[in-house]
Amino acid sequence: MSSASLDLNGYTDLPDDKIAVVVTFLEMTEAPDAPLADDRQDVSLERWRSPDAAEYKRLFREIGEDWLWCGRLALDDDGLETVLSAPGLEVFTPVVNGRQMGLLEIDYADPENPELAYFGLVPSAVGSGLGRWLMAQAVRMVWSRPQTKRFWLHTCTGDSPQAIGFYRSCGFVAYKRSIEVMDDPRATGLLEKDKGPHVPFLAK
Template sequence: MPSLELDLNGYTDIPNNKIAVVVTHLEMIKKPSSRLAGDRNDVVLKRWQRPDASAYKSLFREIGEDWIWFGRLVEPDAALEALLCEPTRENYLPMRGQKPIGTLELNFQDPANVELSYFGLVPSAIGGGVGRWLMAQAVEIAWSRPETKRLWLHTCTADSPQAMRFYQSCGFRPFKRSIEVADDPRTLGIYTADTAPHVPCLGFERA
């Protein structure tokens, strides 16, 4: 397929088997002066030392299906487990009883610029302040390292419409915008065609 040249002052057609999203990068350049959320007695944070690919993908799908998260689902199991077990990467599970209800991943590959790689809750856990509590845990972990100068993350137009406001309310500020083009995971069979209707699937005829 020939390469596409993006028109920065107009429209650029994207093949129907692709999706294109606008990505906003946000950063926190100093630790908040007060905690984002108080303690809770209904959920605890557990370090996930060596994530199993099957269990990880199942949770990843449960959290991200509505927003067509796909990045980790296309990875072969062995490669995914190797990635998740990198010494600079830390995975955590917010637990309600014996059930994980979300994911938190921090990447310390650049100790001064810590990336909040993945952050999310399963649908049944959204609301009631659990998301803000989980972000408070992420902020505390990241800024507990003396090398940390910045905590950053990104979100996109396929994500929850509440995501941008939530991140900004937690102290993150936008600093860059980019466009991501990728194979539509629904045309790859990862999700069904009617998943995430806010990003219509164009890659094949619907029944």
């Protein structure tokens, strides 16, 4: 396992097969006073129980490969299905005209502090208002549980630049930052080399 000293007041060089992102943690400590979005008749929220690994990875890629989502892709099928069937994890997908348009995962492993584990839309749904509707469903479900004290999530500079603004507009407040260094998923073969052009690919 390699390591390097991080310069907190300057630059720290990384190997070409690594990427670094700044992670921002956000939290919501009470339910919003009003619903985040109006009801919609054109979309339904469906619980995805025991997702098939191949179908899940297909949707996960469609949503996240441009933003270098890779954590679930690194798991083999058996490992992924074990993760997705873990007690406390609930997986949902918004469905429009029979098509899955996004992914919502809430982890209740700590019932007082549920985590928004994954949240995203397929590219064609971005900008349609579906994201705010989906977040409204998440917030409603989380705060309907009397044990909830805090709803939290994290996002990073590898993700959409709109993400933090969206989460803050929904009532989340930033409370911590971290730096995450990881293998570039394009260098390991998890993603194609043309994905995530906002994070230039350097490995040869």
